[in-house]
Amino acid sequence: MKVSLKWLSEYTAVPEDLKAFCDRLDLTGTGVEGVEKTGAALDGVVVGHVETCEAHPDSDHMHVVTVDVGTGEGEPLQIVCGAPNIRANIKVPVATVGAVLPGDFKIKKSKLRGVASAGMCCSRRELGLGADHEGIWILPEDA
Numbered sequence: 001m002k003v004s005l006k007w008l009s010e011y012t013a014v015p016e017d018l019k020a021f022c023d024r025l026d027l028t029g030t031g032v033e034g035v036e037k038t039g040a041a042l043d044g045v046v047v048g049h050v051e052t053c054e055a056h057p058d059s060d061h062m063h064v065v066t067v068d069v070g071t072g073e074g075e076p077l078q079i080v081c082g083a084p085n086i087r088a089n090i091k092v093p094v095a096t097v098g099a100v101l102p103g104d105f106k107i108k109k110s111k112l113r114g115v116a117s118a119g120m121c122c123s124r125r126e127l128g129l130g131a132d133h134e135g136i137w138i139l140p141e142d143a
Contacts, residue, residue: 002036042127044099044107047143050121051076053088058113065121069094080117085135091143092136093122102128 005014015021022032048067056062063086066076077094096119099107109118124130124137
């Protein structure tokens with residue numbers, strides 16, 4: 001059975017030293033077969049709000065979007081996106097420059113057909129959270 005540490009912490013104090021905690025659980029007869037850390041591969045991925053979406057000047061399927069990622073630096077990111085479901089006024093996961101996605105895919109500033117792009121709007125598959133790759137993952141409004 002898998003148990004969330006967050007859930008477990010509602011019933012007992014979970015110490016910082018996870019290995020020692022698992023060893024103590026083993027001593028009580030509660031076997032711990034393994035520990036899975038989720039989300040570690042998503043460092044540098046944030047929720048972004050797509051402010052604008054315009055057709056790429058040199059592509060029939062790509063778009064140039066501006067995305068507010070809440071960094072407080074004032075300027076939204078300009079990202080070139082090829083997803084068919086991208087549009088303004090939606091929330092999407094954004095891999096920012098420096099993020100490393102599953103498969104060791106590093107996000108860096110680049111130019112796509114002559115237009116600067118400073119990040120990537122992501123699908124579930126690109127984040128390793130599912131097989132859906134029909135377009136970007138549109139998040140709920142309260143994300």
